[in-house]
Amino acid sequence: MKEMDIGKVARWSGLPASTLRYYEEKGLIRSIGRNGLKRVFSETVIQRLSLIALGRTAGFSLDAIADMLATDGELALDRERLLQQADQVDQTIKRLSAIRDGLRHAASCSAPSHLDCPKFQRLMNLAARTAASERPQRAKPGRGSTPSAATAS
Template sequence: RTQVRLRSSMKLLDIAEVARRSGLPPSTLRFYEEKGLIASVGRHGLRRLFGPDVLERLALVTLGRSAGFALDELAGLFKSGDKPRIDRQQLAARADELDRTIRQLAAVREGLRHAATCPAPSHLECPRFQRLLRVATANQVRRPSKAPPRRKAPPRQ
């Protein structure tokens, strides 16, 4: 209680309010706290309390997840103090990876569009569809697994 009173000048948010504002269920917030992505600053009864900066951190986590970063990679951003340490080279590398993925998906999209309107009696008789199959197979074979499978966040409640 003393800790809560000392920080009363700051607008503390309980876990329910953070969940409401962020759109994340409390179970995910607890999981993110366990992973070191966010930190509670105290408790009011059984409810965790967070500083107002937690919403910004959650927005960074959401953006990072959208870009394909693993939670462990994102946790590394927050290890030293309050402000995240964002590795610009890592961001550029991820952007390059996204560019490659976008090019691959665009090629697949165009192949599917062609296949949908192809006049060939069978898709397997279409040279363009055959190229699409070769490209898809080559991408599958060349694509090494870079990291272990991601642990999924707890389901939304």
């Protein structure tokens, strides 16, 4: 088994050493020791980093990826979770395709004003709905929230 120091792993992966140390702290990768002050990894870390990159590209959080990477080096894939994430990617593709099509239309629209164009209006409405759905929800007064000290008597 070949060993790679953290610098070599960083160069291969394109990740800074600080990210590799963070991944190790989170249990996503594991060093096999040290060579002086440098962490040393088994060459199998390359495969694990590839799996982490795939998971991140697919939109999984590091915690979700950690759940799928068993400590013994095997995968513990949750097929239902994969299907749910695939459905989310499909929704993102649909939303981005609609935005792309709207932008292309706006670029070639012959309406005297984009604000008079029904397709441009739909694009703006889609953007507004998307932005609203991505904002964190705040608790509404009277629905499970506690009154602040200023309003409590």
